[in-house]
Amino acid sequence: MGDRRFGAEGHALFSRRHEYPLPTALDVSRIRAITIDLDDTLWPIWPIIERAEAVLAAWLLEHAPATAAQWGDPKALRAVRNEMHTLRPDLAHDMSALRREAIRLVLTRAGDDPALAEPAFDIFFAERQRVELFEDALPALEFLAKRYPVVALSNGNANVHTVGLGQHFHAAFSAHEFGVGKPDARIFHAAAGSAGVGAAEVLHIGDDAQLDVVGALGAGMQVAWLNRAGHAWAHAPLQPHVTVADLMALCRQLG
Template sequence: MHRIKAVFFDLDDTLWPIVPVIERAEVVMFDWLTQHAPGVADRFTIDSLRERRRVLLQENPQFHLDLRLLRHAGLTEAFLHVDEDVAKVDRAMAIFSEARNAVTLFDDVLPMLDGLRGRVMFGSISNGVADLEVIGLAHYFQASVAACNVGIAKPAPEIFHAACDALNILPCEAVHVGDDPVLDVEGAQKAGLQAVWMNRYALRPVRELPDNIQPDVVCTSFHELDEWLRKRII
């Protein structure tokens, strides 16, 4: 077995819970719309805007590569529908992005990153649009690869290979940690990496592990992950 030289992390629901973040960000943005684009707020709701994005995503799967573009497209459509000034869409997106990056890390994240820092390289591989610089975590990571930047989304092997190339390592020298069995576990393994299923919600499952997917290890916390990694990076 190859020694692990790098650990790649998914972000949303791996380093922080994402649902409360998105819900709050949508409320903050809608409050802004109520004040600055009342025609949109009067005609649409958070739920109806969300449903329209779902339809747009079905119509154009390329939006999976950049969820910011999806949200921008949905807002632009809503603004045009009620003759609001579309120049305000960018400001609405900025309001949303600021709130979207106001995440609260799981309590075990920083202790693990601090404890293994310098002993193994860290990277991130995400289909989302979180900004690690704004969040304050960028200094932990030697590489950050996002679908919106490379034009490839998980579970495609190319995005995992791009992350490995950024650190000048082989896929067999890396492990990827994530909460999604298909995107993170199966995707990483098919790309030649080891894969950890981070099942933080084991007591109240939000995802089931398909029978055909077998992670290299299942962890319910970064404390368990830390213990597993320390045996493989020395």
């Protein structure tokens, strides 16, 4: 959620801390496990967030009318949610905490009971778990799970069991539970370890060029960049091992 990319300075610093492999083609024979992003890889995230924000705004109108009068517009609530990145950098890895504290902040500013942040967030979070999969997501997960241990690896706060996909996953890692998020190599390595393999034996799949591709390359994994919208690659000389427009195209390459 929000701007998930680094600036040029941040990218340069990150690059200096890691040694990256030269671009190579995907080696299917090396793959022993899959890690996969969730938001914007298995489902589009912004329609979900917009719907959850609308549900939250309606709840505030009923239970915290002063807050709703000042902050009832979902765009206004989102602006405060983004403000929390500056106010609480210690929560940068925890999307749930950032959202909850943003709600608490607007309640306080409006003079409503800040304790309402807990039930308000629960309303938002329940709606956030109601995902609508991309058409290729479920058949791809079924294909992958029959062949490899599949580990969810997300900076977001979706729960694979709550959204109804838990049976396809060997394990799941989220930034807010692990303590750091992508592109930090530690969360990639932990995901590989949960599948009982080394990073070099993992294929990571994700849509975000910086968090997923650059991050997984820095962790020593092979990477499939899911590029549904046909964006240009902006991180040369680094390259994903394979770029696909949909998940079934990748499955066909894995055979």
